[in-house]
Amino acid sequence: MNAIEIANLTKTYGAQRAVDDVSLSVPDGGVCGLLGPNGAGKSTTFKCLLTLARPTSGTIEVAGAPVSPKTFEYLAYVPETSALFSKYTVADHIEATRRAYGTFDVKRAAELAATFKLDSKKRIGKLSKGQRTAVAIVLAFAIRPRVLVLDEPASGLDPMFQRAVLDLIIDASAGGASVLFSSHQIGQVERAADSIAVLKGGKLVLRGDIDTLKGDEKIVEAIFSSDAPSPNGLANDPRVRRIERSGRILRLHVASDAAGVANALQSLAPKTVDVFDLSLEDIFLGAVSDGVA
Amino acid sequence: MYYMDFLRVRRALRTYSIVLGCIVILIAITIPLSRVTTHGFTVGIGGDSSLGDARTGLALLHELGKDHSFPIDDFATAAIAFAILFATGLSTSLSRVNESALFAFVKPTSRERSTWVTFGIDAAAIFVAFLIAFVLSLVPFAEVGLLGRITFDSAVHLPATIAFGLGIGLMWYGMVQAATSTLTRGGAILGISWGVFATMRGLGSIPQGTIPDSFYWFIHAFNTINPLVYLQASFGDLHGHYGSLGVVWLVALAALAIATFRRSRMEV
Structure with missing residues (x-):
């Protein structure tokens, strides 16, 4: 009960x-x-x-x-x-x-x-x-x-x-x-x-x-030397749930195959690319944000 | 939150007692001072010898005759006036609790029950306020030796006088509670009630025909629930006012029921 x-x-x-x-x-x-x-x-x-x-x-x-x-x-x-x-x-x-x-x-x-x-x-x-x-x-x-x-x-x-x-x-x-x-x-x-x-x-x-909410989602974060470029094709990638772009940072919420998405990002020539476990803050912000940046 | 109600009325009674006590002390000090400073001698008020010549500076004693007496009813009536003042002071108790509704309304007691307990505690405090004023009103008389002049011939009417007077207090209390039971700031309504009741009581003496009929009847209809109208009656002879006693208590209970209903439906 x-x-x-x-x-x-x-x-x-x-x-x-x-x-x-x-x-x-x-x-x-x-x-x-x-x-x-x-x-x-x-x-x-x-x-x-x-x-x-x-x-x-x-x-x-x-x-x-x-x-x-x-x-x-x-x-x-x-x-x-x-x-x-x-x-x-x-x-x-x-x-x-x-x-x-x-x-x-x-x-x-x-x-x-x-x-x-x-x-x-x-x-x-x-x-x-x-x-x-x-x-x-x-x-x-x-x-x-x-x-x-x-x-x-x-x-x-x-x-x-x-x-x-x-x-x-x-x-x-x-x-x-x-x-x-x-x-x-x-x-x-x-x-x-x-x-x-x-x-x-x-x-x-x-x-x-x-x-459960954390388990099936990762964050792929790329940092660029200048303003982050548009991820173009990745925006429609079924593995990508949401994209955030803020200054030099490009952050992708990925439902599966985070390593593959990270590799795909390399084509944009970032300074660094990292894969993180999703935090509750990420889950919360993802839920209340108004959509793709 | 009965304990908070208890603390609240205890605090109110303490303040009330201090104020009344100060008034009584002032009177007690004034009486001997009047004797000495005005005339330089003390008059034996209690005896028969000098009553006719009493020159104490106190109007009350000037007017005393050998057979003058003080009906116990008069003391009760005076005490009732103070108790009614006290009752109006408590009449925003629900709205004060409403400021703490998020604390007070989430207790294992229904709002209806807690509201009536508040009424009960307030009513008990109003009665205590009456008793305090009644006892204190005797003190100046005791000081000048006039206690023996108090007569109890009218004591048979005392319960009705008290019931009428306290009913008026509860009527006023109930109507302000009914108006403020869902508010968090009821003080303004209480203040307005004094103005409205006093004005309507005054307008009630305007003869029919000098103002539009509808206005005249509205005033008189309103005055059936105007405590000040009944207060005036309570200061006079109670005979013939037993119907009013019933009305006063009926209005009081109806107002308290309305306050309870409104509060039970109140959203925070």
């Missing part, structure tokens, strides 16, 4: 389709990274999932059932922007959350607050953006949720704490929790997630297991 199942989700605001027929799932114990440029529909997808917004059409299930107040007994959410009560202290938020959840682990909350160097007596309004995010993370992970929905969970955190968040996600997944999270830090997604979904303009443009 999937922990999260979103089927044909559409959400419109007036004439604008914020989310357009999106289907994705997160298996039990899986970690799915939701990627997309700003305004792609990630936060709206999260809001629909959490009943903060009503879908125009489509269905959403968590642990095999529609989302209800009971769902939040085991689902924790960290929003992109701080939604905490600015007049109250970190300790007040911890106490409020403890009272709301039977599973709240006070000891773990204290440990996590120490990890993020949070002063529990400080008012939320006095904290930096990163510290507020850290408070939200502490509260989310201290209830030991089975399902985590994290919208830019490392936003505003310094690199040390970003790593801590990453470790928490990986640790939660290892403990059996299912995670759906968004991030602009593709490196984080690559480390923590085992699958990704890429949104662009509200539509799902790519979805799949990261290893």
Whole structure:
């Protein structure tokens, strides 16, 4: 059974389709990274999932059932922007959350607050953006949720704490929790997630297991001494999925026979030609770019 | 987020108590100062000997006769006025929580339930605010020895007076909640409600025929849900206003139900 199942989700605001027929799932114990440029529909997808917004059409299930107040007994959410009560202290938020959840682990909350160097007596309004995010993370992970929905969970955190968040996600997944999270830090997604979904303009443009997505594609990169020439015949080569040209660099996304394509490029007299494994960043950029350069 | 509601009303009650306490202290200080600086002697207000000659500088004492008494209802009515002020101060509590909706709405409680718990906590706080004002209103009387002049003949009406007064407070509270339950900034609506209710109450005294009939009836229809109109009635004799008591509570509950419905449908 999937922990999260979103089927044909559409959400419109007036004439604008914020989310357009999106289907994705997160298996039990899986970690799915939701990627997309700003305004792609990630936060709206999260809001629909959490009943903060009503879908125009489509269905959403968590642990095999529609989302209800009971769902939040085991689902924790960290929003992109701080939604905490600015007049109250970190300790007040911890106490409020403890009272709301039977599973709240006070000891773990204290440990996590120490990890993020949070002063529990400080008012939320006095904290930096990163510290507020850290408070939200502490509260989310201290209830030991089975399902985590994290919208830019490392936003505003310094690199040390970003790593801590990453470790928490990986640790939660290892403990059996299912995670759906968004991030602009593709490196984080690559480390923590085992699958990704890429949104662009509200539509799902790519979805799949990261290893599978990486496995069948290579990058052939040629560097020239002056502006990169047009690849001409290679543009229609069935082995070539996409071509990027930027200054002296010509980059070809190749579905098969990367060595053969590299050899073909030699005819253009480049300074160097290299073949790389595809990174998640390449996959993402490939999915959201507007086409051949 | 009941704990946050509790913290919020505790903070509001603390501020309210401090303000009322300061007023009472000011009165308590003013009374002896008035006696001494104005006349240079202390008058035995509690006894019979000098009541007719009391010259303390306080209008209240000037007017006192030997048989003057203070019905307990009057203290309740005064306390109700403060409780209503306090109630309006709490009336944007839902909109304040809405600023933290991404935190507050993803808890294992339905929005309807959490909304009514907020109402319940606020209502309890309004009642506590009434009790605080009621007790504090007795302090200046105790200081000048007038507690013995308080009469309880009208105490039989006290529950109805309190129910009417607090109902007016809840009516106002409910209507502002209904208007602001899906907003994140409700303070302006609360401010506007004072202006609108005061203006409509004033317009309500314009005789029929001096303004267009439609406007006249609109004003009078509006004033059936105008807390200030009922507040005026609560300061007078309650007899004959038991129907109004029912209307006040009905409007209050209807407004709270509307606020709950709107909030349950709210999108963040």
